[in-house]
């Protein structure tokens with residue numbers, strides 16, 4: 039490991055490719071797989087993850103924004119890139135055309151603006167809102183929306199799709215309702231003689247819940263990164279988390295009993311305590327609200343984090359863990375020896391979702407991309 043690095047994110051491409059292979063096997067050869075690589079591949083680095091997932095059997099990539107799509111093209115990523123966010127202006131439409139991206143159109147207005155702006159026929163994806171309440175034309179108006187798109191000479195309707203709001207909840211009524219609405223839309227298109235080449239509905243959770251939700255493509259993010267969307271969905275695939283976060287100890291000292299540690303002195307030592315200061319903080323993606331609740335792994339042992347997490351550093355009690363030295367590595371997310379700490383552990387403590395934890399690491403830390411799984 040580069041001795042100049044104080045803290046870093048390790049991205050395990052072998053884990054990502056193994057996860058893709060598992061998903062591929064689960065969905066079968068007739069179903070296509072979109073690898074969702076938006077938000078810099080959930081904090082892992084969109085370029086490396088895009089290449090790895092396409093190589094491992096993903097059929098296309100999904101990004102949220104035009105900028106994300108353009109960036110991949112500028113880095114010479116080939117293949118289909120679908121924009122999952124909306125396209126509103128003629129200027130955006132021309133960029134979509136220039137970079138050979140495939141947009142999502144969500145409203146009749148977006149259909150008309152896009153169709154009029156582009157100068158050559160392009161594939162487009164039509165989004166129906168079956169209950170997410172976010173993007174897409176309301177399911178009861180879907181027929182006229184899709185009909186409008188089909189009537190535009192410059193538009194090639196490549197797919198009709200919807201997004202699920204509660205697929206990660208066990209026995210969700212809303213999921214059933216959204217599915218029924220989607221089926222209603224598909225039936226009405228069929229009766230009209232409109233046959234989109236692809237229809238899709240499933241995110242990670244839905245991909246695990248029921249193969250009836252797969253249609254001819256699934257749009258998968260979280261599973262690719264080795265995490266489960268819900269506790270009840272944990273053991274369906276053998277996934278491997280693809281992100282580890284590690285940092286170096288930059289100072290070790292013994293503080294006497296009764297010493298306050300970190301801003302606010304919310305922690306005081308009860309006895310003489312060996313304190314290791316580690317060079318990673320909330321500016322790097324460690325949630326400050328986890329102060330005093332985190333564990334780190336050092337030499338395969340668990341160390342409790344003490345005091346408030348600061349912008350660039352945090353402290354661990356390493357008393358009794360051996361003669362811990364400056365320069366040693368602490369694992370904050372990932373495995374060391376017998377122990378592992380996952381983004382899901384943090385998310386559960388914070389009352390949030392693991393997606394938010396992963397995305398928190400996309401700003402400051404350098405990434406070390408590995409082909410093979412490693413444990414420090």
Ligand SMILES: Cc1ncc(COP(=O)(O)O)c(C=O)c1O
Nearest residue numbers: 074122201241242257258259260
């Ligand atoms: C439209 C759409 N499809 C699929 C996904 C992938 O979701 P997940 O990471 O739960 O698989 C997302 C991500 O939020 C999305 O916005």
